Amino acid sequence: MAELHISKVSKHYGDFKALHNIDIQIDNGEFLALVGPSGCGKSTLMNTIAGLEDISDGQIRMANKDVTNLAPKDRDIAMVFQSYALYPSMTVYQNIAFALEIRKRPKDEIDKEVKRVARLLKIEHLLERKPAALSGGQRQRVAMGRALAREPKVYLFDEPLSNLDAKLRVQMRTEIKKLHKRLNTTTVYVTHDQVEAMTLADRIAVMKDGHLLQLGTPAEIYSRPVNMFVAGFMGSPAMNFISTTISRNDLGEFVIELTASQQASYSLSLPNGTDYSDWVGREIIMGIRPEHILADPQQLPAVLCDIEVTEPTGADLLITTSVNETEIIARVSPESEVTASRAHELFFDLKKAVFFDPQSQDRLNLASTKSL
Incomplete structure (x- = not known):
């Protein structure tokens, strides 16, 4: 040794x-x-x-x-x-x-x-x-x-x-x-x-x-x-990267903008505790793992997505769809009632999302709002 x-x-x-x-x-x-x-x-x-x-x-x-x-x-x-x-x-x-x-x-x-x-x-x-x-x-x-x-x-x-x-x-x-x-x-x-x-x-x-x-x-x-x-x-399927923008809603919450089925737009509230002030109105890359996009009802932000392809693997069901004109993959339970060529709500666990600078491609080390 x-x-x-x-x-x-x-x-x-x-x-x-x-x-x-x-x-x-x-x-x-x-x-x-x-x-x-x-x-x-x-x-x-x-x-x-x-x-x-x-x-x-x-x-x-x-x-x-x-x-x-x-x-x-x-x-x-x-x-x-x-x-x-x-x-x-x-x-x-x-x-x-x-x-x-x-x-x-x-x-x-x-x-x-x-x-x-x-x-x-x-x-x-x-x-x-x-x-x-x-x-x-x-x-x-x-x-x-x-x-x-x-x-x-x-x-x-x-x-x-x-x-x-x-x-x-x-x-x-x-x-x-x-x-x-x-x-x-x-x-x-x-x-x-x-x-x-x-x-x-x-x-x-x-x-x-x-x-x-x-x-x-x-x-x-x-x-x-x-x-x-x-x-x-690292990860298979790989992490999804979605180009988006951050804004504030009427309640002062930080939200991201997503467009999915039939060009419907969604403003998803980001979890409290992180300060995104420097990125409001700017392009940002959100990274989210396939297993953090769920198909069953959750207390999470939902987006109605057109399901393009489903791939059963036994332990999981892989779903291919598009958000913000970017193809993404979700890994969900094989018991989920999701079929191809139909729209289905997908739930994004934004607590697990990470954000990247689109220029440097480095992960952002965002400040906590508690320290402000």
């Missing part, structure tokens, strides 16, 4: 900057997920931690030791690559056992550990095969087994579940969570799958174009995104 400190790390390839002053403190036993679109720099950052890529600036410390210039073999890490990186001439058993043999562990201990990992990953029947005889998903499980058989200071996972089928991916996600809880080993996990990040990680680092945009708990990232990119990237 080891604390990992990535301090102002940058990586340049000629004039191209792949990483820009990344600064992340990972505590002992913490599980950190790195997420972002392809090309955002998350795998490059992973490789610098592993020592597979030199850094251009900054420092990497592990267990309070500077490992910036150490070779990968001297960093006491175990890494699972997206590309498997198995030894083709070795059997599955030998691939898993190899790192333990290098450390001169007793033969019976190695055998016990290999078989334990094989049971965990459901690959007992593959132990005598070589990588060429395995499917992509089987190779990935063997690569995971090779890392799990060791007890390093830090685990590094580079999209380890990407080649597994949906059912096995869920099972392995659970097993990884159980394993981390049992071993409490510091873990850095790269994924493009936000569900993996949300369910596995203690904290999530969201990256874009080599920049760290936000670092926080899954709840913080999901509920209080720093900007529209983070808000739209």
